[in-house]
Amino acid sequence: MKKTLLIGLTAFIGFVMPVKAQLQKGTKYVAATINFNGSHLAIDNLSSPGDTKYNTFNLNPSFQFGKFVSENKMIGIGIGTNLIFQKVKDTYSGQESEYMNNSLRYNISPYIRHYKSLSPKWAVFLNSSVVLSYIHFKSTYNGEPRKTDGYSAGLQLTPGISYWITPRFALETDLNFLSLAAGYQQYPTSKSLYFNSAVTTNLTSYFSVRASWYLQKN
Template sequence: MCTALAASAQISKGSSYLGGNAGFRMSTTRPDNGDKTTLTLFNLSPSMGFAYKENRVWGLLLSYGNSTSKTGNDKYSSNSYGIGAFLRQYQPLGKGCYLFAQESLVFYYNNGKSNSANSSKDNTYNTGLSLSPGFAYDISKKFQLELLLNGLLYANYGHNKVEQSGGVIREASNLSAGSSLSNLSQVNAINIGARFAFGR
């Protein structure tokens, strides 16, 4: 789900937006031979935006995510935290409909822990740029529904370190770029929800 804000015919200069998005996913796989695996994902991303000119918005966002995977007696859990900024450009289509493009720069930190036989913990730092298109519809002057295709194009840099009781067992950096078109089934690929507007 998503929350945010709206206008009547335009996103007017001087208005402000309060919103964000949230997602939840649970899946279970059971191979023919072996223990079943249960995966639970949750994410929450509040945001605030400010219209610096007509149909143009800049804003700040925070994010938190949690994932847990269980296979038999083995369990892996992780928490992620993010902070970033975005720009959004709206193109009115008439009758309260808009197309928009959103560019984001976000920094993430993730820590994970495994309680398997080889208990370990890992820390990941990641910085990402992304371009996300979307569609919005005015329900009223203060309330807007939207659909966002998260990270249609993206570029990321990350650093990961994995440790066990004996010390660091792996440390690596990576640079990647691509598109989310091949990952539309993922929990964070498509966000659907609404926005609230102030000062309109």
């Protein structure tokens, strides 16, 4: 009931209040996103006396700050982390083995964003960013730890859509399935160049919803 009332109140405010996208020079921008997911998988090996259990949890908080330097044009910076926790446990003929893999990625992304207003409430944008990352891996197999560090640098283009609920608050989504990215990754034992066109089978990777505040002095 509370959820229904909240959704109804949000829709009512967005309908009755005069809303105009705040895309003027001098407007400040603050946004936040938190994505998380996890899974558990248990496999019983019918052909052998054993079983395997997989556990995975991902957490991806990120924040963006920016300022409009001219109408419809913003510059800013994004910061965030990607945390991945994985655990695999095998049991075979009464003997157990355990593998754990944790990774932590720190991201910093200077960006330029261009908006195109479609109506007082709707706008599309194109985000051009430089993505710099530091990655730390830690794995453990039966109590034996191993650590690895690496980094990556690249360029990314991502289109998106903004919808203003109030003059200062908007919900945004990055259209990740239309994004392009290219860059370089280096680890102690490998170096690679990458190019991604964001083709994915993960539905949550197609869109990412972000809460955004557009702050302008009256």
